Amino acid sequence: xxxxxITIGTLIVIYAITVYGLNVIVGYAGQISxxxxxxxxxxxxxSALLTTKAGLSFWxxxxxxxxxxxxxxIVLGLPSLRLREDFLAIxxxxxxxxxxxxxxxxxxxxxxxxxGGIPRVFLFGIKLKGMAFFLLCLSFLALVIFICWWFTRxxxxxxxxxxxxxxxxxxxxxxxxxxxxxxxxxxxxxxAGLGGALYAHYMRFISATDFSFPMSITFLSMIVxxxxxxxxxxxxxxxxxxxLPELFRPIVDYRILFYTALLLVMIRFxxxxxxxxxxxxxxxxxxxxxxxxP
Amino acid sequence: MQLFFEQLLNGIAMGSIYALVTLGLALVYGILRxxxxxxxxxxxxxxxxxxxxxxxxxxxxxxxxxxxxxxxILGVAIERLVYYPLLKYPPYVPLIGSIAIMLSIExxxxxxxxxxxxxFPATLPFPEFQLGGVTISSTLTAVYVITTVVLxxxxxxxxxxxxxxxxxxxxxxxxIADAMGINSHAIVSIAFVxxxxxxxxxxxxxxxxxxxxxxxxxxxxxxxxxALIVVGGLGSMPGAVIASMLLGVAETLLIGYxxxxxxxxxxxxxxxxxxxxxxxxxxxxxx
Amino acid sequence: MTDTLLQxxxxxxxxxxxxxxxxxxxxxxxxxxxxxxxxxxxxxxVFFNLISGVYRPTSGTxxxxxxxIDGLPxxxxxxxxVGRTFQIVKPFASLTVLENVLVARGIxxxxxxxxxxxxxxxxxxxxxxxxxxxxxxxxxxxxRKAGLLPLGxxxxxxxxxxxxxxxxxxxxxxxxxxxxxxxxxxLETLIRRIRDDGITVLLIEHNMRVTMGLCDRIVVLDHGRxxxxxKPQDIxxxxxxxxxxxxxRGGRHAA
Numbered sequence: 001x002x003x004x005x006i007t008i009g010t011l012i013v014i015y016a017i018t019v020y021g022l023n024v025i026v027g028y029a030g031q032i033s034x035x036x037x038x039x040x041x042x043x044x045x046x047s048a049l050l051t052t053k054a055g056l057s058f059w060x061x062x063x064x065x066x067x068x069x070x071x072x073x074i075v076l077g078l079p080s081l082r083l084r085e086d087f088l089a090i091x092x093x094x095x096x097x098x099x100x101x102x103x104x105x106x107x108x109x110x111x112x113x114x115x116g117g118i119p120r121v122f123l124f125g126i127k128l129k130g131m132a133f134f135l136l137c138l139s140f141l142a143l144v145i146f147i148c149w150w151f152t153r154x155x156x157x158x159x160x161x162x163x164x165x166x167x168x169x170x171x172x173x174x175x176x177x178x179x180x181x182x183x184x185x186x187x188x189x190x191x192a193g194l195g196g197a198l199y200a201h202y203m204r205f206i207s208a209t210d211f212s213f214p215m216s217i218t219f220l221s222m223i224v225x226x227x228x229x230x231x232x233x234x235x236x237x238x239x240x241x242x243x244l245p246e247l248f249r250p251i252v253d254y255r256i257l258f259y260t261a262l263l264l265v266m267i268r269f270x271x272x273x274x275x276x277x278x279x280x281x282x283x284x285x286x287x288x289x290x291x292x293x294p
Numbered sequence: 295m296q297l298f299f300e301q302l303l304n305g306i307a308m309g310s311i312y313a314l315v316t317l318g319l320a321l322v323y324g325i326l327r328x329x330x331x332x333x334x335x336x337x338x339x340x341x342x343x344x345x346x347x348x349x350x351x352x353x354x355x356x357x358x359x360x361x362x363x364x365x366x367i368l369g370v371a372i373e374r375l376v377y378y379p380l381l382k383y384p385p386y387v388p389l390i391g392s393i394a395i396m397l398s399i400e401x402x403x404x405x406x407x408x409x410x411x412x413x414f415p416a417t418l419p420f421p422e423f424q425l426g427g428v429t430i431s432s433t434l435t436a437v438y439v440i441t442t443v444v445l446x447x448x449x450x451x452x453x454x455x456x457x458x459x460x461x462x463x464x465x466x467x468x469x470i471a472d473a474m475g476i477n478s479h480a481i482v483s484i485a486f487v488x489x490x491x492x493x494x495x496x497x498x499x500x501x502x503x504x505x506x507x508x509x510x511x512x513x514x515x516x517x518x519x520x521a522l523i524v525v526g527g528l529g530s531m532p533g534a535v536i537a538s539m540l541l542g543v544a545e546t547l548l549i550g551y552x553x554x555x556x557x558x559x560x561x562x563x564x565x566x567x568x569x570x571x572x573x574x575x576x577x578x579x580x581x
Numbered sequence: 582m583t584d585t586l587l588q589x590x591x592x593x594x595x596x597x598x599x600x601x602x603x604x605x606x607x608x609x610x611x612x613x614x615x616x617x618x619x620x621x622x623x624x625x626x627v628f629f630n631l632i633s634g635v636y637r638p639t640s641g642t643x644x645x646x647x648x649x650i651d652g653l654p655x656x657x658x659x660x661x662x663v664g665r666t667f668q669i670v671k672p673f674a675s676l677t678v679l680e681n682v683l684v685a686r687g688i689x690x691x692x693x694x695x696x697x698x699x700x701x702x703x704x705x706x707x708x709x710x711x712x713x714x715x716x717x718x719x720x721x722x723x724x725r726k727a728g729l730l731p732l733g734x735x736x737x738x739x740x741x742x743x744x745x746x747x748x749x750x751x752x753x754x755x756x757x758x759x760x761x762x763x764x765x766x767x768l769e770t771l772i773r774r775i776r777d778d779g780i781t782v783l784l785i786e787h788n789m790r791v792t793m794g795l796c797d798r799i800v801v802l803d804h805g806r807x808x809x810x811x812k813p814q815d816i817x818x819x820x821x822x823x824x825x826x827x828x829x830r831g832g833r834h835a836a
Contacts, residue, residue, distance in 0.1 A: 094563030156697035
């Protein structure tokens with residue numbers, strides 16, 4: 001396959017993994033997060049440091065990276081337990097700016113130069129590049145989608161839905177808001193950590209600006225576009241927002257404008273996303289229910 | 295000591311400008327409960343519009359007027375075309391819409407005026423002062439005076455006029471305000487006119503102060519002012535002004551004196567998180 | 582003597598200087614319908630929230646089946662087996678009626694981490710949830726979206742959820758308010774049937790007529806204090822109660 005297509009495909013898959021994590025936090029548990037790129041970055045930096053400075057292999061580092069991301073997710077998810085929605089939105093923006101600033105200004109994290117020379121991933125002694133790495137990412141994505149599917153069918157998942165809908169009613173049937181908000185944060189940030197680790201070993205060079213606030217907005221836009229809280233929405237959103245900038249490449253100068261204007265039109269006229277309740281795609285796909293029910 | 299005073303004076307000027315931008319954000323949040331990130335784009339447009347008027351007419355007065363009128367139209371357009379129809383959705387929906395507007399306007403500025411930094415070679419007609427060996431330049435004087443006048447006017451409008459009363463009623467509860475015979479939609483639009491006009495003034499002042507106008511000049515204020523309205527207590531205007539002043543001074547002094555490993559733009563957010571942990575409703579907020 | 586299922590002693594809640602609930606003793610006996618009556622602002626809802634764990638009492642204790650539950654958060658009180666409804670209905674709006682009840686079926690699992698991972702829509706769970714819906718007369722609405730139901734059905738849905746949680750005790754927060762006449766009498770029948778199934782009911786109500794007809798025993802609060810308790814007919818003749826109600830009759834009807 002075309003190397004160009006593989007590059008775009010790999011990035012889309014990595015973003016999709018990360019965005020599925022965000023969907024657990026925002027779509028399932030209803031906790032707004034505008035700083036998801038920070039966790040994506042924490043995964044990337046952790047894996048990059050463990051493999052370049054501590055000499056671990058990708059596979060040895062991965063469990064540590066995922067656990068670390070989840071742990072930081074708990075700590076930074078704590079504000080969500082006591083802040084109301086708007087405060088939480090701004091706090092997560094703040095977390096993103098502070099984490100980016102730490103990457104940029106702490107010499108250990110490579111400063112403005114970032115971290116280079118991140119090793120490729122080996123599997124059974126084979127160096128994974130191009131198509132092989134794409135397939136590796138794709139298998140991780142399949143795993144992540146499977147976990148999300150399982151989660152929506154499990155008691156843990158339905159507890160998060162209940163919290164999203166009505167927190168006090170959820171508590172009245174025994175659902176601890178603290179426990180399940182944190183659960184969603186942990187699952188979500190672990191997935192972001194996984195995405196970040198794959199990103200680091202794919203780019204092989206990372207710097208703080210890769211994980212800045214606009215990236216968080218891109219992630220959130222992917223979910224909003226695809227359909228918040230749905231199983232396939234994050235994938236659809238990642239694919240669309242991954243491909244569109246490439247399609248707009250011929251009109252170089254107007255590319256970003258098209259992109260942002262499209263986001264504006266989407267959120268203005270389809271705020272539930274392409275796969276969400278009452279969306280155009282749903283109306284096309286789903287036939288009118290039988291039996292005259294509304 | 296002289297350096298300290300110079301830094302302090304610059305810090306107060308910085309804080310004044312933050313206050314002017316943050317006020318619009320607090321005003322909009324107070325009434326619509328929307329985080330109006332695109333307000334910083336309105337501020338950028340204000341700087342461009344002011345510069346445009348100034349270079350064609352050579353009059354600063356017309357520059358301010360032109361910027362204020364243009365920004366008011368832009369602000370009301372954003373409110374009518376995007377925010378108002380999105381009010382019934384969860385808060386992240388208008389927030390994402392606002393961020394999309396912000397990025398789109400930045401891009402339009404880049405495409406229309408070019409990606410480079412334009413200069414704003416104007417001198418504000420204000421006197422210079424000498425104070426114990428420290429010079430207060432005419433630009434600093436202008437920033438102080440204009441900010442004081444704007445704050446005074448705003449205070450007068452919101453506490454002493456019927457319009458202010460109607461605005462407060464609308465910010466309490468739109469349906470009830472409607473029931474009391476207030477045309478709340480018109481009040482919302484007036485709030486956007488006021489906020490956007492002040493943003494235009496801030497944009498032009500910053501353009502002259504740094505002698506720079508460029509497409510992304512709103513990016514950092516966009517998010518920093520969000521932190522500021524949180525610190526001030528969402529929607530509280532006095533809180534927003536106090537928080538802005540404190541941040542302006544703290545940033546300038548810290549850059550001058552302390553050797554901290556964090557950029558000054560993260561300071562606002564660190565202060566915000568510290569304040570939230572201490573008082574989860576902000577400095578002047580109510581539950 | 583009858584068994585005491587829930588026992589509150591010296592229960593108080595102060596908000597600043599306001600004594601919303603002040604030194605209230607209250608026993609709920611097993612198998613009864615107990616009415617908690619009082620004009621608006623008497624402290625009924627605050628008292629209710631003290632028992633259900635929404636507020637932590639300023640002082641006093643609550644024991645449920647001999648176990649101390651005051652100060653526990655709502656979800657822990659629920660896990661002890663106290664079901665409740667809300668005056669302002671709180672359905673899980675985007676879920677179906679059946680799913681709303683299924684969520685409550687998780688009550689035995691939400692507290693144990695390793696029991697969270699099984700499927701929640703299994704056949705046996707669905708069957709059990711359908712049984713509850715049949716009990717409250719909502720079986721044919723099972724697949725409807727909860728957010729689209731009229732108020733009368735939502736009140737029943739909340740009772741269904743409360744029944745799943747509260748095997749022994751359910752707390753009903755003004756379940757009759759806003760209902761039409763025929764809905765009220767249907768709900769009265771339902772609550773009697775629930776009592777006859779052996780479940781104890783605490784009913785908060787400011788509608789005198791409903792309370793008098795339905796409750797086995799009534800406790801009256803006014804200004805945060807307990808002013809009377811006894812059988813409906815005793816309450817009806819109690820001077821303090823008449824005064825409390827007459828004194829605020831205008832306000833009560835305006836609400």
